[in-house]
Each structure stands twice: as structure tokens, then as C-alpha cells.
Amino acid sequence: MFTVDRKDFGPNFVFGAATAAYQIEGGQTDGRGPSIWDTFAATPGNVKNADDGHMACDHYNRWPEDLDLIRDAGFEGYRFSLAWPRLIPEGTGAVNQAGLDFYDRLIDGMLERGLKPFATLYHWDLPSALQDKGGWMNRDIAGWFGDYAAVVGKRFGDRLHATATINEPWCVAFLSHFLGVHAPGYRDMRAATRAMHHVLYAHGTAIDALRVQGVKNLGIVLNLEKSEPATDSAEDQVAFDYGDALFNRWYLGGVFKGQYPEILTTALAKVMPEGWEKDMEVVSRPLDWVGINYYTRGLYKHDATRPLFPIGQVKGPLEKNDLGWEIYPQGLTDLLVRVSRDYTKLPIYVTENGMSEDDDTRRVAFYDAHLQAVKAAQGQGADVRGYFAWSLLDNYEWAEGYSSRFGIVHVDYQTQKRTPKGSYRAFQGMLHNTR
Template sequence: MRTRRADFPHGFLFGTATSAYQIEGHAHGGAGPTHWDSFAATPGNVAGAETGARACDHYHRYAQDLDLAAGAGFDIYRFSTSWARIQPEGTGAPNPQGLDFYDRLVDAALARGLRPALTLYHWELPAPLADRGGWANRDIAPRLAEFGQIVAARLGDRLWSAAPVNEPWCIAWLGHFHGVHAPGLRDIRATARAAHHILLAHGQTVAAWRAAGLGNLGAVLNFEYALPAEDNPGAVTAAATYDACYNRFFLEALFRGGYPEAALAGLGPHLPRGWERDFDTIRAPLDWLGINYYTCKRLVAAPGPWPGLAERPGPLPKTDMGWEICPEGLAHVLNLVPGYTGDLPLYVTENGMAAPDRKQAGAIDDADRIAYLDAHLDVARAAIAAGVPLKGYMVWSLLDNYEWALGYAKRFGLVHVDFDSLARTPKASYHALARALTGRTA
């Protein structure tokens, strides 16, 4: 890698991220059913009908995985808690096995010099709450806050940071509008309500954590650089609409107490009654904002109802997800966000790429991933030099894992996982990052 830790300001933090359902093995530790289990059990929803029942078996192998994270020289280990592992019914008394697992995980991270960065919810909703309407039901907000209080009571004295929800856009839009994530709906009314209730749940959880004495609290939003795919007014409008829904909807709610007009044009009639009165809760003060960035999107106008847009492939090289490799999009986002957040500390909480990583002679030469990370770290360094208050960068992901509706086919990890034997093999990108972060020469 071109990048070295010394290229960044003193105190800049590097980390890696994972999520519970994608790596732990949901069949273990007394976890209850989730809406991802039922979504995957429905024919046609997930490649190979694969689930997170075993995943990477991180539940039993967490010590080995944390050794890998520490061995790469990372400062931060970003992880999530499984709601259904801690509260199998989504409410009520916690499952001791679940809390004990995360207790061991946090202690093991600290013992290796890693700062535990909690994401409370990363997409696996307990099935009993899904039965009650899930994120489309306003009652989900106090339920998440209750879950957050349970986790804070057990882990809060040792967490470095905490955020309530990972990537609200994915939960609302992929799960409720496009139907490609659990719960698999294609319903604009459910989309609008889920988006608003995620934000309400975020605000109630932050307030509960503050009351419990928890600090260093943030939010984690995903961003894509929205570009017109054609030089005409329709494409410009399509890109602006996509930008309003994907990038600005949650950002404006958290930091300005409203929603963009271009998003309200379609979602407004479907928002829950009295939504305007919830922003005092939604705008709970934060200590940092996390930015997840992977790619850009090119948009054109399309016939049909709102939002009246379609995606078009672009000219840049693609990852194994078919996503364009567009580092300049991260530059755009890092310039956009401070206009809302001011001098609030920012972290890139996810950045990485899927590649067709194949083991040859016992090694994985993922030079494409090394180039991707270098290019985006160049952008991060330039943003800092321009005055952006960026304080850290985290790679998605430590391990190859369950990639939701794509099953186990797409590999984002710095560490290769053989999903038959579960053997871990660090890739060339892992070794390159370790040299960059630790100064080792081998």
C-alpha cells in the first residue's frame, strides 16, 4: 500500500467493522428467530436460500478473529449486537447467554488493545417484532430504546463508542420499498413510516443512553454520490431526487430537524400522523457521525410513479458487486456532510469492496482491494488537509461473511473464510494494511 499511518494526523484511528448476523452464527447462544430467517426461508429471496445460522461461527471463534483484528494494527473493532440473541422475543427479560457472549467479546477486544465500537442494531429484527409491523409500527422506537438500555447496563462501562442503528436507508428502502432485504416489502407507505420510525428510535435510544451515563454516541449513515447519467433536465432531477432520499433525508432529520422537499414530494403523504413533532427527539445531540461509503450511482428519468428514476451503469471499473469504484464520491460526501454537522467529528465507519477472491497456493492476492483502499485513503487524507474534521477510517469488513440476499457469494473481507471448513486466511490486503498500520516490513 502507498498509505502509511504516519501520513495521517497523530491520533487518527483505524478500524475494521463486522455485524452480528453476518458473522456470529445465529443458531447458537439461545438467539430467537429474526425476520432475516423467515425472509431467507422464502424461496427466491436469498441466493441458495442461505441464512446466518452458522455464518463464520464467530460466536465460538471470536478470540481468533480479534487476534486477526489486533494483528493488523487496528485501533477500533466495530461490531453489532443481535437483538434476537439478547431479547429473543424483542421485549422482556434478556437472554443471559446473549449478554454473556457480548461481555466476553468486549473484554477480549479490550485485552487486545482494540476499542469496542458498538452498533446496537444491524438489520436482524426479532421475528415477534416483525409480526407486529416491525419498523412500520411506531412502537418499535421504545422497544429499541429498551434494548439499548439492556446493552448499556451490561457493556456501557467498557464501550469506546455506541450508535443505535446502522444505515437507516438500507432498512427503510431495501427492506420496505425495493423488497430485496427483510422484510421483503414493496410498499411506499411502509417505507416512509419505517424511515421515520428508525429516526425516532435512534433519538429515543440516544436519550436513554445519555440518561444512563453512556458517552461518545453517534449515528451511522450510508451515502452514495448521485450523478445524472445523461445531460438533460430529467436526469438532473432524477439525481437530485435520489440524493434527497439516499443522502439527505436522514442527514437533514438528524441535524436540521426536517426532511428534504424532494423526498417529501413522494414520501410526505405516507408519513405517520404528527411526524413533524418528533424532531426534538430525533435531533438528540451527537458526539460524532459515521459515514459508510462504497460507490456512486448514475440516474436517469424513468416513466411511472414517484420517484421516477432508474439507475444506469457507469464507465468506471466495477467491484464484484457491480458497483463503480469512485473515490471522488467519497470526496463529495466528505465535503457535503460538514455543511450539516459543522465541526462534529466524522468517521468513515465502512469502506471496502467485494472481489472474486480465489485462493491460489494457499494465498489470496487481492491487489484490486489494496488499490481500492489506497485510493479512498488518499481522499480521506486530502479531506483532512482541507479542514474536514475526519478522525478515523474503518474497513468493511474483517471477514468474508453472509452478504444478506446474496448469501455467501460476495467477499468483502480482509480475511478469507472457507465456508466449509471455516478456516481463516488473511489476504494480501490484510498483510498490506498490517504493514501500513504497524510499520512492520513483513
Template sequence: MFTHKRADFGDGFVFGTATASYQIEGGQTDGRGPSIWDSFSRTPGNVHNGETGEIACDHYNRWAEDLDLLREGGFDAYRFSFAWPRLIPEGTGRVNQAGIDYYDRVIDGMLARGLKPFATLYHWDLPSALQDEGGWMNRDIADWFTDYALLIHKHFGDRLHAVATINEPWCVAWLSHFWGAHAPGYRDIRATARAMHHVLLSHGRAVNALRAEGQGNLGIVVNLQKAEPATDSPEDVAANHLFDGIFNRWYLGGVTQGEYPADVVEWLGANLPDSVPGDMNTVGADLDWLGINYYSRSLMAHDPQSPYFPVKDVPGPLEKTEMGWEIYPKGLTDLVTRVANDYFKGPIYITENGMAEVRGTDDPRRIKFYDEHFAALLKAKQNGADIRGYFAWSLLDNYEWAEGYAKRFGIVDVDYRTQKRAPKQSFNAFKAMLSD
């Protein structure tokens, strides 16, 4: 069990779990349109065993059972995402009433169980029709996304406790357009640079439009990596600074200060859209809160074999999760303290934190992982960060993107053959702590 108590975090602190639509919902026969993850996962070589999210955890049909688990565990909130192609199958235009009805059921189900709905508008499942038009490379996506955000406000806004525009814009842009590891699978620096800007322009445009319509408690969720140089050599220090600029400083500076780091702007050069300077007031739209997803650190070294992006990640010496990621709680303290000191003085939520582990309901390493990260979080609070909540990733074992179903992050085990749920010891540890 955890060594911490709910009272350690202060009055009003929110505990929840997080999921994402494509990773758990399934339910693709209600008029939902295709997404970029449908085509990416069906392309040989992209995903472990060619697995897709067609069924996933069947949350589309089992949402009530899953919300019951949240209530049983004593959680205060549920962080979920809307599926854009379920609501607007072609990305723009015609609305799918079955999708509206589905999210009505889910949100009303949260409220009936005393759960605060923390909604994410975009968690990577872009409608395929919009990818046909260039997706995040096309500046028009700021208009498409804003119209989609306003549709959600119209139908659900009065029942949402908090709204995040984008989940992990680094993954939307760099991981998916430069490294090609996620949908749409590009490996192109010009595409990357445009996506890096357009994803934040879309965020800012949507925030301003939602606020004008009366939607409150607006934020964004950034994934941050504790980047450290592998050695003290000038080359490794420079490589680490560039990586930190692309992974952390670009998104933090953009959304909290309306300013991109000058060194990264120079590095991207003519690949960036000419519109960047005039867009920055929109990119830096006022936030009510900031979400941080944290999992691990990276040790960065100079890579002479890659002259344009001379950076490589080298293995670290610490204990690792099943993803091969180092377990480094201090990184959470360091990053949250850095954000609070240098970027954002307002409320911060840890919107994802967790680890992949071998299958089974007995998961002592995961219990230890969470407990150590609670301590790291409390240290950041002592350092002055205004931390309002923590969301464990994830409620359920689920579709782990390019890893398919091979990696399990859930505090509830899922048998993908029968869809039977089985709470793990980590779930029981949360239940015991939250009942104190």
C-alpha cells in the first residue's frame, strides 16, 4: 500500500485516472468516421502485431462498468477524451447524433457517480478526411479544430469541470511528423515545423473562442521530459539543450508566454510558416490551468551520424519500466518546479503519470512507482508549485498506440479476449489511500 494519505495533499486536491478515446472505446459502428490511427495501425510495420483500436477495451459498451470502478476506487475525477471522428465523421460538416448521444451518456454517468469530468478535446485520433487535406500541416486546421471545440461546448460544456484543448502537442507534431512513430507517420522536417506551430495555433484559437462563449476552466496538456546531458562535454550539453528546446521549451514558451525559444526558431528556419510572428498572441492565449504528463527522463548525447539533428538518447543506469523508460521521480519535482518558477504561476495538474508493467493483478513495482512520484510531487508543492490534482495513467490496460496491446499501464487488468476487468493491487492501494 502507499505510504501517503489523501490529507498529505491538502484540501480540495483532485485525484483521478486518465484514458483516451482511441485507446479504450472501440464502438466503431455507430457512424464514427475513420481516423488517422485506423489507417496507421492497419499499415504493416507500424504497430506491434498489426493491432488496432477497433475494439480496444470496448468502453463504448462498458462505460458504466468502468465508471463504477472509478467510484469504487474513491476517485474524484475522470480525465477522458472526445473522439473527433465520432462526433464529426468527416472532421467538418455533418454531426453524428449517435456520437453526441454516447458522450451524453458517459458525462451524465460521471456526474451521477460524483465524478468531475475533465475533458480533452484532442487525443490524437484526427479524422482521416482532414489528414487528406494536410492535417496538422495545414493552417486551416485552426478553424476546423475551433469549430469542433465549439460543437463540444454547445452540447456538453455546461457539464464539464475542466477542458483541455490538446493532449501532448509534442507527440502530435514531432513524434508523428519527424520520427514517424505515431500517426500519420511522416518523417519530414517541413511537415514537422508546420505541425509544431499549427497545433499550438489551433489550441489558442479554440481557447479564445470557447472563452468568448462562456466556457471556463480551460487548459492544455503538455508532456515534459526531464532532459539531461549524458556527459559534461560541450557537445552533449548542446545536444541536450536542443532536445529540451524541441520537447519542452517550445510548447511551454508558446502557450504560457506567447514566445518560441529563439534557438529552436533559428534551427527550424525556413521550415516554419511565415505567419508565426503574427500568430503568437493567439498561441499564448490565457490559460486557467496547465496539465503536465510525466513518465521519465532522457540522457542526451551528441550524434555525429545525424548532422542535421545531432542528438541521440542513450540508455541510463536506473531501473526501467516495461517500456524501457527509467524510473526517475526526481524528474517530476524538477520539471514541475521549473514550470512554476519560469513559465506558469497558475494551477497545475499532473494529468498523466504511470508505468507499464508485466500482466497481472499483483503489481508491487507500480505501487512503489506511484508512491515515489507522490513524494516527488509533494516536494514540488513545497517548492511553491500550485499543484491542484493528480491523474494516474491509466484506469485500464489499453491500446498503447504503436505498442499495440503488449504494454499495460492500467491499475485495472483487462482480458482483451473476454473484456473482463480485474482491479490490481495498485487500484486497491489508491482505494485505501483515497478512503482515508
């Protein structure tokens, strides 16, 4: 059980669970088009055990059971994503009626169960046809994404409690175009720089399109880390400055100040998209809330073997999850306070937080410590309005395949049987506690 109470967070605080379309839906039928993750997963060496999302958790067919699990736990909200290739198979043009019908059923099912729908337009499953045109490296993606946002807004907007444009733009851009860990798997600085800008330009374009459709309560979901220098040396301080700029300040500064960190615009001057400065008014369109996904911290050291960004990372001394990510609850408090102090007074939602681990006792302790961290941030003035556990279900964990389990509900991938874990029961006990 947790050491925090539901009432500790305020009467309007939203507790929820989170998922993403490609990680749980399966259902690659009924007119859904291919995505970059289908081809990335099919390429040998990209994903553990050559796993793919063809079946995933079969949420496409089992969604009523999954929504019942969310309701029965006592959660008030469900953060989910819509699959762009399910709705517009080629990325632009013809809309797939079966895709519209599926999300109609899903959203209506949430409302029937008293759940607030928190929708995300893009959680990494870019239609393959758009990748053929350059994907996030092509400036035209802002228009493609804006048109997709308009389709979602027109059809579903009046039933959505909150809508985010992009999930984790750092992953969309840097992890996927510079580090090559996620689809489309590029390792190229020019590609990454364009993606870093275009993903935020597309975000702003989508905000405009959603507002035209009358959609309310709009935001973006940023994955942030608690960046720190490995030592007090001057070189490690510079490394930290680069690391923090790449992971945090590019996205926070772009969205909330219309400015990218000078340390990066200087380093990347030769590969920045031409005329990017003129886009910053769109990048920084006014929002209604911001989501923060938090898992760990980054400890940066100087590494002279990397000339563009002379940085490396060291492993911290604290306990790790089974992916080797350091467990650092204080970092969540620090980030929430930093964002509210330095960037925006908008309401903040912790839109993802969780632990990959087979030992659910450790997961319960992880959640408890991070809920305490949220409460501490509120005590320091951060306007935190909600917390979403990642994830409702064990699921397809991208390049880790099915080897990594973040769920508060166990999934047997052979039978698709759902079994609530102790962490699910801990949330259930807290959320049903009316003391």
C-alpha cells in the first residue's frame, strides 16, 4: 500500500493510467496503414527478439475489459493515443471509417465509465507513406500533422477532456534521428536537427488546427530528465549544460519562450533549417496545460572524443530498474518546481511515471516515492493537477520488445489474460480511500 492518501493532492487532482496505441492496440486490420514502427521492428537487430506490435495487447478487441480495469482501480482519467495510420492510412488524404468508428467506441466507452479522456495525437507511429517523403525531416510535416489534427478535432474534440499534440518530442527527434534507437533509426545530426525543430513547428500548427475546430484544453507532453553534472569540474559543468539543453531546454524554451538554447543554435548553426527563427511564434502557441513524463536523471561528464557535443553519461549510484535507469524521485520534485518557476504557470500533469520491473514490490515502492515527490512539488508551489501511471498494461516497450514490463496489470501475451498486480491494488486502495 501507499503512504499517501488521495486527499493529499487536492479535490480536483486527476489520477489516471496511460498507454499508447502502437504499444497495446494490435488490430492491424480494418484499413489501418503501415507505420514506421512496423518496418523498424521488421528490420533485424532493431528490437529485442524481433518483437513487433502486430498483436501487442489486442486492445483493439479487448478495450472494454481494459476500460473496466481503469474504472475499477478508481482512476478518473485515461491517457491514450490515437494512431495516425489507423485514421489516415497514407498520412494524408482519405480517412479510414473503421478507424473513426474504433475511437468513437473507445471514447464513448470512457465516458460511459466516468473516465476523463486525455488524448495524444502522436505517440511515435508515423504513417510509412510520410516517412517516404522525409517524415519529421521534411518541413511539410507541419501541414500534414495539422490536417490530421483537424480530423481528430472535428470528430472527437467535443468528447475529449484534454488533448496533447506530441508525446515526447525529444524521443521523436533526437532518440530516433541522432541516436538511432527508435524508428526511423537515423544516426545523423542534420536529420536530427531538422526533426528537433519540425516536431515543435508541427505541434504549434496542430494547436492552431485544433483551436479552429473548437477543441479545448490543449497541451503537449514533454519527457524531461533531471540533468546534473557528474562532478563539480568546469568541463563536466559544460557537459551538463549541453545535456540539459538537448534534453530539456530545447523543448521547454521553444514551447514556452519561443527560444532555443544559444549553446545549441550555435553548435548546430550549419544544419539548422533555413528561416527557423520565423517559425518560433508558431512553436510557442499558447497552451492550456503541459504534461511531463519523468523516469530518471542524467549525469553528464566531459568526453573529448565527441567533438560536436563533448559529453558522455555516467551511471549514478542509486538503485536501478531492470533497464538500468536510476530511481531518483527527488528529480521529479525538482523538475516540477523548475518548470513552474522558470517556464510556465500553466497546470502541470505528470503524464507518465513508472518502472520496468518484474518485482512488483519494488514497483509499489517506486510509485509511492514518486507520489511523495509530487506532493513535495505542490508544497513548493508547483501547480500539479494530475498523475498518470505508466502503464496500465504490460505492453510492447518499443526497442525492448516484450521483455520489459511497466504494467500495473500483468499481460500473458500467449492468452492475453489480464491480471492486476500489487501496484494496481495499491492504487485501488488509495483511490477508493474516502477518509
